[in-house]
Amino acid sequence: MITSLQRRKRAALAVTSAGLVAALIAGCGGTTKGSDAASDSGGSGTEKTADPNAPIKEGLKIAFLPKEIDNPYENIVDKGGIAAVEELKGTGKEVGPSDASASSQVSYINTLVQQNQDAIVIAANDPNAVAPALKDAMDKGIAVVSYDSDAAVDARQVFVNQADSEDIGRSQIKMVSEQIGGKGKIAILSATPNATNQNTWIEYMKDELTKPEYKDIQLVKVAYGDDDDQKSFQETQALLKSIPDLKAIVSPTTVGISAAARYISSSPYKGKVVLTGLGTPNQMRQFVKDGTVKEFALWDPEQLGYLAGYAAAALASGQITGKEGEVLKAGELGERTIGKNGEIILGPPTVFNADNIDDYNF
Known part of the structure; x- marks a missing residue:
């Protein structure tokens, strides 16, 4: 900085x-x-x-x-x-x-x-x-x-x-794995289906999940919030309701992670479903302090x-x-x-x- x-x-x-x-x-x-x-x-x-x-x-x-x-x-x-x-x-x-x-x-x-x-x-x-x-x-x-x-x-x-695209993708799987104890179902809340950066990171995330240490983690869905706050909020809600045993959401988009945090923070899923990904400190500060999010990442x-x-x-x-x-x-x-x-x-x-x-x- x-x-x-x-x-x-x-x-x-x-x-x-x-x-x-x-x-x-x-x-x-x-x-x-x-x-x-x-x-x-x-x-x-x-x-x-x-x-x-x-x-x-x-x-x-x-x-x-x-x-x-x-x-x-x-x-x-x-x-x-x-x-x-x-x-x-x-x-x-x-x-x-x-x-x-x-x-x-x-x-x-x-x-x-x-x-x-x-x-x-x-x-x-x-x-x-x-x-x-x-x-x-x-x-x-x-x-x-x-x-x-x-x-x-x-x-x-x-x-x-x-940052290096491979490092970004792989590091997000490492973060979520640590937070869910290396096992469980996860979903990705991305931006738009055509976003170059999101798709590149997601490919590295999927590849990282093929490693033996992640054998008990299952990626069940990739959802798209189109970098729109309200749609990302709704997609978070849909993910949690359609996958009852979902352990975590990884959102490699600042719009997505903040919208997901807003939904989870006032829902029964708070403290039960992990949320991580890429966000800005000012967007995410309240959700870290209220326990909705443990950790996330971003560059300046x-x-x-x-x-x-x-x-x-x-x-x-x-x-x-x-x-x-x-x-x-x-x-x-x-x-x-x-x-x-x-x-x-x-x-x-x-x-x-x-x-x-x-x-x-x-």
């Missing part, structure tokens, strides 16, 4: 419905970058060489596009990203749809292209649904960074991953956004191209080496429980 980053005054641009409509209308009159810009900024199909000594351009316009505009976790991520952009003397903003459907982000990408943004930073609802629009953005010289939930590899230049989402903001600025300035082995200079986070397929990893997640949750404020 970066205390100095948290102390800095941030002015995240929250988009209201009226402001969003105005932004979309204004975007229709914008111009797109020409073919020269595409060759300068690494559009798809253009081979580029990074110049690590190139200065970060001042006045960059960088837009952050979450899965949905009202997702509290991604609002925190984007807040950190906007802070990074402003630190680099650019302008950052957050725009996005009110729902997390597969194609809901496409119109926003098209508008950001029309607005002549220098970079788009996106958490993709569906890796393939957004790919054509993102490729068009790169062809027009706009740098594209994905974070949290990746887009198709050829539809972005860099993917900023919160503000740092994730900060790293993505620096990656976008470095791409737009020609410092990096997303090639494996390049080094990103990420301000207060130090340096990160770009891995295979343009992946940059923030770092391992933190496990939160009653002993340390009050040490964190995000």
